[in-house]
Amino acid sequence: MRAVVAPLALGALVLVVWxxxxxxxxxxxxxxxxxxxxxxxxxxxxxxxxxxxxTTAQNAAVGLLIGVVLALVCAGVAAAVSSVAGAAAPLVAxxxxxxxxxxxxxxxxxxxxxxxxxxxxxxxxxxxxxxxxNALRGxxxxxxxxxxxxxxxxxxxxxxxxxVTLPGALPLVFAxxxxxxxxxxxxxxxxxxxxxxxxxxxxxxTSAVSSSQYALAWAYVVGAVVIGLVFFGAAAGLExxxxxxxxxxx
Amino acid sequence: MSPDTASAPTPxxxxxxxxxxxxxxxxxxxxxALDDVSLTVAAGEFVxxxxxxxCGKSTLLRLVADLDRPTSGTVEVFDRPAHVAREAHEYxxxxxxxxxxxxxxxxxxxxxxxxxxxTPRAARRQRARELVDLIGLTPFAGHYPHQLSGGMQQRxxxxxxxxxxxxxxxxxxxxxxxxxxxxxxxxTELLRxxxxxxxxxxxVTHSIPEAVYLSDRVVVMSARPGRVRTIVPVSRPAVPDGVxxxxxxxxxxxxxxxxxxxxxxxDDDPGTDDLAGAAAPARVxxxRGMxxx
Numbered sequence: 136m137r138a139v140v141a142p143l144a145l146g147a148l149v150l151v152v153w154x155x156x157x158x159x160x161x162x163x164x165x166x167x168x169x170x171x172x173x174x175x176x177x178x179x180x181x182x183x184x185x186x187x188x189x190t191t192a193q194n195a196a197v198g199l200l201i202g203v204v205l206a207l208v209c210a211g212v213a214a215a216v217s218s219v220a221g222a223a224a225p226l227v228a229x230x231x232x233x234x235x236x237x238x239x240x241x242x243x244x245x246x247x248x249x250x251x252x253x254x255x256x257x258x259x260x261x262x263x264x265x266x267x268x269n270a271l272r273g274x275x276x277x278x279x280x281x282x283x284x285x286x287x288x289x290x291x292x293x294x295x296x297x298x299v300t301l302p303g304a305l306p307l308v309f310a311x312x313x314x315x316x317x318x319x320x321x322x323x324x325x326x327x328x329x330x331x332x333x334x335x336x337x338x339x340x341t342s343a344v345s346s347s348q349y350a351l352a353w354a355y356v357v358g359a360v361v362i363g364l365v366f367f368g369a370a371a372g373l374e375x376x377x378x379x380x381x382x383x384x385x
Numbered sequence: 386m387s388p389d390t391a392s393a394p395t396p397x398x399x400x401x402x403x404x405x406x407x408x409x410x411x412x413x414x415x416x417x418a419l420d421d422v423s424l425t426v427a428a429g430e431f432v433x434x435x436x437x438x439x440c441g442k443s444t445l446l447r448l449v450a451d452l453d454r455p456t457s458g459t460v461e462v463f464d465r466p467a468h469v470a471r472e473a474h475e476y477x478x479x480x481x482x483x484x485x486x487x488x489x490x491x492x493x494x495x496x497x498x499x500x501x502x503x504t505p506r507a508a509r510r511q512r513a514r515e516l517v518d519l520i521g522l523t524p525f526a527g528h529y530p531h532q533l534s535g536g537m538q539q540r541x542x543x544x545x546x547x548x549x550x551x552x553x554x555x556x557x558x559x560x561x562x563x564x565x566x567x568x569x570x571x572x573t574e575l576l577r578x579x580x581x582x583x584x585x586x587x588x589v590t591h592s593i594p595e596a597v598y599l600s601d602r603v604v605v606m607s608a609r610p611g612r613v614r615t616i617v618p619v620s621r622p623a624v625p626d627g628v629x630x631x632x633x634x635x636x637x638x639x640x641x642x643x644x645x646x647x648x649x650x651x652d653d654d655p656g657t658d659d660l661a662g663a664a665a666p667a668r669v670x671x672x673r674g675m676x677x678x
Contacts, residue, residue: 280484283452287478290501302488
């Protein structure tokens with residue numbers, strides 16, 4: 136109960152202070168619109184926000200799916216063949232420090248500015264790294280007692296992988312997925328700033344700002360926050376589920 | 386050789402370790418974990434390995450289990466090389482950590498070895514149910530390991546070790562992480578389970594009373610290099626029902642003899658030996674006269 140009430144109360148307080156501050160100090164909308172103005176803009180343009188959110192969410196979801204599948208396959212190969220993991224390590228490090236959305240302009244020229252492809256690729260790349268890194272670590276760490284056990288049972292390599300390594304890696308895979316879920320949304324949205332088709336929340340935010348509709352821009356931001364929360368919530372829920380089932384035995 | 390196996394027409398010994406040496410290479414140089422160790426465990430016999438930390442008792446057990454290979458010497462299990470015996474699933478094994486798979490229920494954990502070795506689903510389910518019943522955890526058959534206490538987890542690990550009705554059980558300090566009361570209950574339970582299965586047991590422990598209570602013979606080892614110092618046969622007198630054999634005078638006499646063997650005259654490192662004996666009750670002088678040997 137308190138876990139729900141406290142954040143709600145804090146959120147409400149922030150909104151009230153925000154509204155009061157904007158009213159009292161007569162803050163200009165281009166600096167910061169009032170919450171009420173944002174809510175009104177959201178109500179007036181709910182269809183636009185919804186369709187923009189759908190586009191961005193779809194790009195993020197497709198990218199996330201591709202990135203995760205690719206990461207799992209690569210991590211599987213890297214875990215099985217350690218020389219592959221070693222060879223890939225610098226590349227993965229490079230990708231992980233790269234601000235992936237910065238690739239968007241290049242990708243738009245590569246895949247055409249009329250298609251969503253570049254955005255999906257950006258989301259996939261962003262999702263790939265945390266899942267790959269976590270999955271590989273999960274696949275590589277098998278408890279010594281489980282390794283001994285598998286040898287004592289003279290289990291084949293595939294049996295050991297199936298019964299111990301894969302289930303043991305799941306919690307880390309899902310931890311990676313949770314990180315990837317928010318990254319994919321952020322990346323898909325930011326990629327829209329650099330070009331491509333005129334739909335999507337990122338594009339909507341830039342065009343609202345350039346036409347001085349500041350409250351509307353914030354309404355789109357609210358939409359972006361909602362998609363991010365949905366993605367993160369779904370992944371974190373899955374992670375919790377897996378973690379509970381795999382609670383380690385002392 | 387224990388008296389209860391003497392009548393049998395000498396079946397193959399469960400374990401025969403001959404002149405085994407195991408060296409480990411480390412950055413600081415070479416460590417001799419085991420040096421010239423020979424040991425025979427008869428079929429159905431319960432043998433404990435005891436000694437200070439670093440005496441190689443766990444290493445010796447791992448060699449028997451073929452989880453490790455000797456530098457020289459041979460290890461045979463039922464007259465076959467250790468690796469052949471392992472591949473033939475000749476032994477069941479339990480470690481200090483229960484090592485249960487956290488994502489499997491109690492029943493599924495017990496089934497694991499049967500599943501890996503291709504036992505049909507119905508048969509292995511039934512066998513697992515019998516074993517879970519044997520260890521008294523039937524109400525918990527569908528629970529996950531993290532829902533169980535340490536003692537219960539260890540019982541599941543023992544049931545798993547018994548799944549394929551092995552004639553040899555290898556146990557590496559299986560009760561080492563348990564509190565004293567749980568530990569004594571588990572010991573009693575192990576003796577019961579073992580008397581029902583008739584398996585030979587090689588049991589690594591730090592505790593003198595535990596070794597004496599469980600074993601037909603106690604192998605006392607010394608450290609650096611790991612060697613067999615002496616083997617103490619345990620007199621296991623029949624005690625009347627309702628009397629704990631741990632309260633019997635003969636038990637104390639044997640405990641005292643193992644203690645003396647551990648703190649032997651050629652002991653050059655009494656510090657670690659004291660650690661190993663810390664769990665033993667204070668020696669009772671009066672019991673010395675009770676020793677009938």
